[in-house]
Amino acid sequence: MKQTLARLVDSALDRSVVLGYTAVGSDVRRRLPTWPADPAPGSMTGRRVVVTGATSGIGEAMARSFLDLGATVHLLGRNADKVAAYARELRQAVPNADVVEEVCDVSDLDAVRAWCTDLVGRVDALHGLVHNAGVMPPERTESPQGHELSLACHVLGPHLMTSLLRDLLVAGPASVVWMSSGGMYGASLHAQDADDVEYRRGEYDGVQAYARTKRMQVVMADAWAEQLRGTGVLVESMHPGWATTPGVTASLPRFDRLTRRVKRTAADGADTAVWLVATRPPSQPGHFWHDRRQRPTTFGWQRGEDPALRARLLAYVAGATGAASLA
Template identity: 50%
Template sequence: MSLLASVADTVLDRTIAPGYSRLGLAARRRLAGWPADPPRIDGRIVAITGPTSGIGAAAARDLAALGARVVLLARSPERAGATRRSIVDAVPGATVDVVECDVSSLASVREAAAALREAGPLDALLHNAGVMPPAREETDEGLEVAFATNVAGPFLLTALLADHLAADVPGRILTMSSGGMYGQALDVADLQHERRPYKPAAVYARDKRAQVVLNELWAARLRPTGVVCHALHPGWADTPGVADALPGFRKATRPILRSPEEGADTLVWLAAADEPTRSTGRFWHDRRPRPTHLLPRTREAPEDRAQLWRGVAAAAGVDVPVPGAA
């Protein structure tokens, strides 16, 4: 990328409103050095959570169009079946499987991981499911719903499948975060949002901050295996989740919101392109690595990162040592 294009790209990123909108994506696609579209990935097995609507459904369809065998990890088999049929109709010859998985349920995650292990080595695991409940509530297992879905469930699924990802491709673990995480710091003393007043957008942003930190730690842990880990954010996309959780924001920004397909662009690219395999532990937007902090107050200390890992591992019921710990 030329210096001028790099400066333009950075300005779009820092000014947020144009950069996160469909206008920002359109502008970046016209800049010199825009990364090439991904190649076909015929026969690779890609599992994705949150696949029945919005960005997840768009990513599943686009990956199937690239030749991947797509596994829909979905809470509702009925909705997943409808998504499967829509993909097969749109992509003749596509191979799409359904595995029931409620990411907020540790028991369901364990069952889904067992089913995936029986099906053969994975090439990519895509953590796309996310929720923003309007009020604090707990699962039957006693975990706060947002934390369980956004953080603990994906952590457990990664822990159970990390050694099942193909190392020669290499395997990829991708986490859909949010640009909202830029405004929040970790709160390792309140991972399940019990102490502060429950504000849905702030809770979601803190969970997304936790995802980015955990991505970096998983990258460090899995680096010797060859498996790469990346997090990303999609910009502002017009999805059912946004419509339900942020109706005011959607009304104000709808003319410039990205389509689900545009929101899925970088997720699909990270899952299929060669460039993302040359690094690990990065945070991406519009096919470029981005900083993980824009404000000094959001930076965490090393002990906070370790405490986050231990707290999430304990909540998920899995014994995984902190990466780098003696």
């Protein structure tokens, strides 16, 4: 009975959005009997995790949490100075911290190929890969290969990386987490998006491009979960709620001001990714999580993803990256 009530409270928080996504959501859920146990101290000792976008906000907090659990953490950022500075800070803060500095622009497919080739030559296995790097360009910007930047950063680069690191992930076996956003609920896969994945038509809207590619991340994670079923590799996506980070302050200043008093910490935003990698819970198709519980990928008034649109997206991503087709 207590568990049923707790689940109802949790779901009500989720549907209310404002309460569920803020610090209220994580604070209340932590007190419910349905809140899963924390990973055991030291439970990631001897395990190796790559966190992309680890030089700010949620990625920074996540790297620290993995280190606190004993993992070797590969801090991946696009700016070598920032990576070095944060690695230094972590080594000072965490006794015996095993931090590896990694520089790679995940939106640059050539850089991803070079970095993955290098990593494969350096390590034997990965136990975690978190695709956390995120951007919200105010105007349409292109990656070095001419792809729209949020598509390149959120979808193409992570897909190529997952594909090229496949053997390391299987050797772990690893948990792969795609850091999506609750904003993806506002963006189903539409036929016009499937025809214009690169957002070339119409007036560019950075928030819309962000939401669309965050939806695509959920589709990619689900497709990768299916692709890697039986290998031991688990693939999930999640959203962190609304967390105070430099990225939100810079990209959404009005939203940042409005929600300043209620946003959760970056560590709370990172929590589910750390928990997923450390505890490897079973999950069902959809594979989308928030606050340590699997959530629907669409709400009742939306239709489930159209398999034909999904297949077109997967085919586009395979063609653009030259990597594994999940269609």
